[in-house]
Amino acid sequence: MRQPTKIAVFQTTRLVIKADAACKEAGIPIRIVPVPPAISSDCGMCLEIAEPLLSEFTKLMESLAIEMKIYDYNFL
Amino acid sequence: MNTYFDNASTSYPKPREVASQMAHYLTEEGGTYGRAAYDRVRKATLQVEQCRDSLAAVMGVKEPEKISFTSNATTGLNALLLGLLSKQTVIRVSPMEHNAVMRPLWHLHQTKGIRIETLPSLADGTIDLEALYKLSAGDGELFVINHLSNVNGVIQPLPEICRLAVSRGWQIMLDAAQSLGEIPVDASGWDIDYIAFTGHKGLLGPTGTGGFYCKEPSQLQPTLFGGTGSLSDSYEMPAELPDRFQAGTPNVAGIVGLRAALQNRPVACHSKSNMLDCIKAISQLPGIRVHGAIHPEQQGELFSVTHEKLSPADLSQRLFDRHGIETRSGLHCAPLAHRTLGTFQAGTVRIALSPYHTPADLDYLIKAITDAATY
Numbered sequence: 001m002r003q004p005t006k007i008a009v010f011q012t013t014r015l016v017i018k019a020d021a022a023c024k025e026a027g028i029p030i031r032i033v034p035v036p037p038a039i040s041s042d043c044g045m046c047l048e049i050a051e052p053l054l055s056e057f058t059k060l061m062e063s064l065a066i067e068m069k070i071y072d073y074n075f076l
Numbered sequence: 077m078n079t080y081f082d083n084a085s086t087s088y089p090k091p092r093e094v095a096s097q098m099a100h101y102l103t104e105e106g107g108t109y110g111r112a113a114y115d116r117v118r119k120a121t122l123q124v125e126q127c128r129d130s131l132a133a134v135m136g137v138k139e140p141e142k143i144s145f146t147s148n149a150t151t152g153l154n155a156l157l158l159g160l161l162s163k164q165t166v167i168r169v170s171p172m173e174h175n176a177v178m179r180p181l182w183h184l185h186q187t188k189g190i191r192i193e194t195l196p197s198l199a200d201g202t203i204d205l206e207a208l209y210k211l212s213a214g215d216g217e218l219f220v221i222n223h224l225s226n227v228n229g230v231i232q233p234l235p236e237i238c239r240l241a242v243s244r245g246w247q248i249m250l251d252a253a254q255s256l257g258e259i260p261v262d263a264s265g266w267d268i269d270y271i272a273f274t275g276h277k278g279l280l281g282p283t284g285t286g287g288f289y290c291k292e293p294s295q296l297q298p299t300l301f302g303g304t305g306s307l308s309d310s311y312e313m314p315a316e317l318p319d320r321f322q323a324g325t326p327n328v329a330g331i332v333g334l335r336a337a338l339q340n341r342p343v344a345c346h347s348k349s350n351m352l353d354c355i356k357a358i359s360q361l362p363g364i365r366v367h368g369a370i371h372p373e374q375q376g377e378l379f380s381v382t383h384e385k386l387s388p389a390d391l392s393q394r395l396f397d398r399h400g401i402e403t404r405s406g407l408h409c410a411p412l413a414h415r416t417l418g419t420f421q422a423g424t425v426r427i428a429l430s431p432y433h434t435p436a437d438l439d440y441l442i443k444a445i446t447d448a449a450t451y
Contacts, residue, residue, distance in 0.1 A: 011316040012306055013110030014141055017125045020118065034113040041309035045113045045121075 084428035281334030380424035
């Protein structure tokens with residue numbers, strides 16, 4: 001069974017790319033996924049994070065002043 | 077021998093990586109900007125954002141998202157001049173403006189009654205700083221400054237102009253079409269309000285790339301509307317940058333090429349001293365008059381020449397027919413600059429160098445003009 005995941009939604013594509021690059025540099029495994037329509041009509045991309053890594057991910061985004069919203073979501 | 081001296085129209089050659097990385101994108105990668113989530117799109121989007129970051133570094137911009145891509149400097153200038161929210165009744169321009177500025181302003185004059193005032197200048201088109209200090213212009217007035225003239229290569233004393241503008245509350249819009257890549261631009265340090273630029277001239281990127289920077293995006297309304305891949309349930313353009321001013325799919329292939337140009341800028345094959353020596357040698361030829369900057373430190377990598385008997389078209393054609401030298405003659409889409417220099421209406425022959433020109437290329441140019449000017 002897959003572990004629960006969270007979705008980080010950003011206001012622009014540029015922010016998704018910045019967040020993705022920062023996670024890669026920090027060694028935080030994330031995945032770029034489409035924004036589920038049930039969550040938002042914001043940028044077409046968002047990031048999927050395993051729930052246990054959420055705290056580390058959030059701290060990294062805060063340190064870079066990258067704004068986002070976190071949602072519960074598990075792709076089927 | 078590099079006989080291409082029309083780099084102010086578009087630069088050639090480009091760094092090899094421009095073509096190779098564009099070809100790689102077009103044949104091996106593909107992918108759009110930010111509209112989906114698979115890896116092909118991520119890679120394409122990453123390259124666009126890396127280009128934006130590199131441009132920010134070149135322009136001294138601290139917030140790269142304030143840079144928007146357009147297809148060239150003209151589109152950028154139109155987006156800025158037609159999108160201004162502040163109520164300008166008079167817009168002051170440098171005496172060397174290109175029609176990329178003058179035609180949108182003329183449109184604003186005809187449709188909104190905006191008055192266009194030309195700033196006082198010296199004989200080479202340099203803005204007269206003493207007169208500028210005495211100028212009575214109100215807080216918030218807009219000054220459009222052509223950084224490096226596409227006719228005689230004069231570089232405006234921008235740091236001094238910007239210092240004065242900050243102290244008087246004037247806004248500065250910089251046309252950096254010819255300067256970016258060749259001479260330093262410091263948007264933050266000089267506190268510039270707006271910059272328009274192109275990718276295919278001094279930056280050595282491909283045609284179809286360019287953009288603009290806006291310090292206070294709330295002062296600008298979009299002039300282009302459409303899909304951004306964000307806030308798609310709304311008919312309003314997003315407030316967030318860079319999406320607010322970037323409707324439609326950007327020129328990803330071109331931007332990949334521009335990124336390659338920014339990352340692989342060549343070391344110049346000639347020095348400024350070589351260029352100034354070249355100008356001096358040409359200026360001493362009988363029948364030839366050089367149109368350049370009065371002060372050598374204000375001379376950019378282009379200048380113009382006229383002949384006492386030959387028209388600019390005749391001289392330009394002779395240079396090509398006899399020596400393969402490629403130049404542009406005429407008004408260079410800058411009638412105001414030519415009026416300032418006294419070369420309206422016939423214009424001039426423009427010689428525009430590239431970092432790839434060697435001292436030997438410049439020697440060849442001198443010999444070619446020497447021969448072509450013999451009448």
